[in-house]
Amino acid sequence: MATSLRTLRFDPGEIRYGRRYVWEFPIRLSHWLTVAAVIMLFWTGLYISWPQLAPSGEPWQHFVMGYVRMIHFISGYVLLISFLIRSYWFWVGNNYARSGFPFVWKASWWADLKAQALKYLKLHRGNVHLGHNAMGGLAYTIFVIGLGWFMILTGLALYSESNPGGFWSTLVGWLIPLFGGSMQLRMWHHTVAWSFVVFAVIHIYVVMFDSGHYNNGLISSIVSGFKFWEEGDLDNDRWVS
Amino acid sequence: MPVHTRPSTYDLLRAHGVDRRSFLKFCTATAAALGLEPALVPQVVAAMENKPRLPVIWLHGLECTCCSESFIRSSHLIVADIVLNMISLDYDDTLMAAAGHQAEENRKRIMKEYPGNYILAVEGNAPTKDGGVYCTVAGETFLNILQETAAGAKAVIAWGSCASNGCVQAARPNPTGARPVHELISHKAIINVPVCPPIAEVMTGVITYLLTFDKLPQLDRFGRPSMFYGQRIHDKCYRRSFFDAGQFVEQRIHDKCYRRSFFDAGQFVEQWDDDGARKGWCLYKMGCRGPMTYNSCSTFKWNEGVSFPIGSGHPCIGCSEENFWDNGPFYQRLSSVPVPGIESTPDRVGKVLATITAVGAGAHLVSYAARKASGKNSGGGDAAAVQDSKE
Numbered sequence: 001m002a003t004s005l006r007t008l009r010f011d012p013g014e015i016r017y018g019r020r021y022v023w024e025f026p027i028r029l030s031h032w033l034t035v036a037a038v039i040m041l042f043w044t045g046l047y048i049s050w051p052q053l054a055p056s057g058e059p060w061q062h063f064v065m066g067y068v069r070m071i072h073f074i075s076g077y078v079l080l081i082s083f084l085i086r087s088y089w090f091w092v093g094n095n096y097a098r099s100g101f102p103f104v105w106k107a108s109w110w111a112d113l114k115a116q117a118l119k120y121l122k123l124h125r126g127n128v129h130l131g132h133n134a135m136g137g138l139a140y141t142i143f144v145i146g147l148g149w150f151m152i153l154t155g156l157a158l159y160s161e162s163n164p165g166g167f168w169s170t171l172v173g174w175l176i177p178l179f180g181g182s183m184q185l186r187m188w189h190h191t192v193a194w195s196f197v198v199f200a201v202i203h204i205y206v207v208m209f210d211s212g213h214y215n216n217g218l219i220s221s222i223v224s225g226f227k228f229w230e231e232g233d234l235d236n237d238r239w240v241s
Numbered sequence: 242m243p244v245h246t247r248p249s250t251y252d253l254l255r256a257h258g259v260d261r262r263s264f265l266k267f268c269t270a271t272a273a274a275l276g277l278e279p280a281l282v283p284q285v286v287a288a289m290e291n292k293p294r295l296p297v298i299w300l301h302g303l304e305c306t307c308c309s310e311s312f313i314r315s316s317h318l319i320v321a322d323i324v325l326n327m328i329s330l331d332y333d334d335t336l337m338a339a340a341g342h343q344a345e346e347n348r349k350r351i352m353k354e355y356p357g358n359y360i361l362a363v364e365g366n367a368p369t370k371d372g373g374v375y376c377t378v379a380g381e382t383f384l385n386i387l388q389e390t391a392a393g394a395k396a397v398i399a400w401g402s403c404a405s406n407g408c409v410q411a412a413r414p415n416p417t418g419a420r421p422v423h424e425l426i427s428h429k430a431i432i433n434v435p436v437c438p439p440i441a442e443v444m445t446g447v448i449t450y451l452l453t454f455d456k457l458p459q460l461d462r463f464g465r466p467s468m469f470y471g472q473r474i475h476d477k478c479y480r481r482s483f484f485d486a487g488q489f490v491e492q493r494i495h496d497k498c499y500r501r502s503f504f505d506a507g508q509f510v511e512q513w514d515d516d517g518a519r520k521g522w523c524l525y526k527m528g529c530r531g532p533m534t535y536n537s538c539s540t541f542k543w544n545e546g547v548s549f550p551i552g553s554g555h556p557c558i559g560c561s562e563e564n565f566w567d568n569g570p571f572y573q574r575l576s577s578v579p580v581p582g583i584e585s586t587p588d589r590v591g592k593v594l595a596t597i598t599a600v601g602a603g604a605h606l607v608s609y610a611a612r613k614a615s616g617k618n619s620g621g622g623d624a625a626a627v628q629d630s631k632e
C-alpha cells in the first residue's frame with residue numbers, strides 16, 4: 001500500500017515520493033485469471049450441487065448439466081494454470097512477488113503482523129508497504145494459496161473419478177480414501193468453496209477501503225502494476241528481503 | 242480322473258451330476274465377469290480340473306447373513322452349487338451340517354491340517370468394547386475366534402460391508418465398538434468385498450480368481466478387487482470389456498447408470514411422485530449416491546439378476562462405500578459438515594460464514610464513518626502515518 005497523493009508535501013530539492021513497478025505482468029495475469037476462474041467455479045459448483053434448469057423432452061436433446069460441469073472443469077484447469085504461473089513467479093519474480101510469504105521464523109515478520117493487526121483494529125493505517133504487509137500476506141497464504149490448492153486438489157480428485165487409474169487418479173486419487181470416501185471429499189470440496197466468498201468479501205472491502213480512503217491508486221496497481229510511495233514507505237519493505 | 246490327495250473342483254462337480262458343458266459355461270461366464278481375456282478361459286478350466294479344492298472357513302460375526310443369502314441366489318443357476326463345491330466349506334455357522342462341539346472341532350482341525358493354506362471368509366465384524374462380549378460363538382468372543390483363525394490363513398476375504406467397513410453396527414455412535422476385519426487383523430492379505438449384500442457373481446469371481454491364479458486380484462485403494470470396484474469403460478457397455486484384454490469390467494455406478502443420460506441432460510426427479518419420477522429421470526437430487534459409489538450392482542444386479550435400487554426407482558444409498566450409514570440422511574444430497582456443534586449442510590455453514598464476514602466489514606465501515614464524522618480519524622498519508630511507519 002502506498003501513500004496518499006492528496007496529502008503529499010513537497011520540499012524543494014528533496015525527493016519524497018515516487019512510482020514503482022511492483023506487480024509484474026505474470027502476477028497481474030494470475031490475479032485476474034484467478035478472479036475469473038473462481039467466479040465461474042463458484043457458480044457452476046453450486047449449480048452442479050443443486051441443478052435447477054429442468055429441460056423437458058428427451059435426454060438426447062439436452063446437455064445442460066453436462067455443459068455446466070464442462071465449464072466447471074475448464075475453469076478448474078484455468079485456476080490450476082493460474083496457480084502454477086503464480087508459484088513459478090514466486091521464485092523468479094521481483095521481491096514483491098515474495099512479500100506475501102509468511103516469514104514465521106523472522107521476528108520482524110511477527111512485529112509487522114502485530115502492528116498491522118492493531119492498526120486495523122484502531123482503524124489506523126498500518127505501516128505502508130509496497131509489497132504485501134504481514135497480515136495481508138498471511139490472508140493470501142491461508143485463503144488463496146492454502147484453500148486454493150485444497151480446492152484444486154480435491155477438485156482434481158473428484159475429476160479423476162471419471163477415469164479411475166488415469167493420470168489424475170494416480171496423482172491425487174489417494175485423497176479419496178484420505179477423506180473417508182468420495183462422499184466426504186465432495187462435502188469438503190463444497191464446504192470450502194464458501195471460503196472464497198468469505199475471502200472475496202474481506203479482500204474487496206479492504207482494497208476498496210484502502211484505495212478510496214487513502215486515494216493511493218491501489219486498485220489500479222493490480223491492473224497497471226505501478227504503486228506510489230512516499231518517503232519512508234520503502235523502509236517498511238526491508239523486512240521482506 | 243487325475244489322482245489327487247484331495248479331489249478337485251471338477252471331480253466334485255461330476256460327482257454331483259454337473260455335466261461338462263455346464264461346467265465350461267460356468268468357467269467362461271466367470272472368466273468374463275473377472276474381465277479376463279478369452280484366452281485365459283482354459284486356465285480357469287485347468288485350475289478347476291486339477292487344483293485341489295480350497296479349504297475355507299467361513300465365520301459369521303455381527304451381521305444379518307444377507308451375504309450368504311445373496312450368495313445362494315446368483316443368476317447362473319449352478320453358480321452357487323459350483324462354488325459351494327469348489328471350496329470345501331468345512332466350517333460355516335449357517336450352512337454346515339455339524340453342530341456344537343463337533344463344529345468347533347472342525348474349525349480347529351482345518352486350522353491344524355492346512356496351516357497357511359486355508360482361506361478365511363468373514364461375514365460380519367467383531368465388536369471390541371468390553372472385551373468383545375457383544376458377540377460370542379460357542380462361549381468365545383468372536384474377536385478371539387477371528388484373530389485366532391486369521392493367524393494361520395492364507396488370505397482373508399471380508400464379505401460384505403460389515404466385514405469390510407463396519408456397516409450399520411459400526412455407525413455412530415457405535416455402541417459395541419464394532420470394527421471391520423482389516424482393523425483387527427494385521428499382516429494378512431485381506432480382500433474387501435463390500436456391498437450390502439455382496440453380489441453373488443462378485444463373490445464367485447473372487448473365489449475363482451484365488452483358485453485359478455493362486456494370488457490376490459488387483460485391489461483398489463480401499464482393498465477392493467478392481468475388476469468389480471475399479472475402472473470405468475467409456476462406452477458404458479460392460480460386455481465389450483470382456484474382449485479387451487486387461488480392461489476390467491467395473492466402474493462407478495453413476496458412470497454406467499442407465500439413467501446417466503438424464504443427469505447429463507439436466508433432467509432430475511424433484512419429488513417422489515412427480516412427472517420426472519414417472520419418466521425415470523435421474524435421482525441425483527433425491528440423494529442418489531451413484532456418483533460417489535463404486536460397485537458392480539448396476540451391471541450384475543441382485544437376486545438372479547432381477548434388479549438394483551436405481552432400477553426400482555430408489556436412489557443408491559452407497560452401500561459399498563465406507564461409513565455409508567454416517568454419510569448423512571439417505572435422501573439428502575450432501576452429507577452434513579461433521580464438525581461437532583455445527584453438523585449442518587455445507588451451504589448453511591457457508592452462508593452463515595459469508596454473512597458474518599459481510600457484517601464484520603459493514604461494522605468496520607460504520608465505525609470508520611463515525612470516527613471520520615467526529616474528526617478522530619488519522620486520515621490518509623498524513624504526518625501521523627509517516628511517523629507510525631518510523632516507530
Ligand code: HEM
Pocket residue numbers: 038041042044045046048049050069072073075076077079080148151152153154155156158159160186189190192193194196532575
Ligand atoms: C475455487 C475453486 C472451486 C470451487 C469454489 C468449486 C466449487 C464446487 C462445488 C460447490 C461443487 C459441488 C459439490 C457438490 O455439491 O457435489 C463442485 C464440484 C466439483 N468440482 Fe469444484 N470447485 C472449485 C475448484 C475445482 C477444481 C480446480 C476442479 C478440478 C478440475 C474441480 C472439480 C470439481 C468436480 C469434478 C466436481 C464434481 C462434479 C460432479 O460430480 O458432477 N473443482 N465444485
Ligand code: HEM
Pocket residue numbers: 001027031034035038086097100130131132133136140144196199200203204207218219220221222
Ligand atoms: C474485483 C475484485 C478484486 C479486486 C479489485 C482486487 C484487487 C486486488 C489488489 C488491488 C491487490 C493488490 C493488493 C496489495 O497491494 O496488497 C490484489 C491482490 C490479490 N488478490 Fe485481488 N482483487 C479482486 C478479487 C480477487 C479475488 C476474487 C481473489 C481470489 C479468489 C483475489 C486474490 C488476490 C490475491 C491472491 C492477491 C495477492 C496477489 C499476489 O501476491 O499474487 N482477488 N487484489
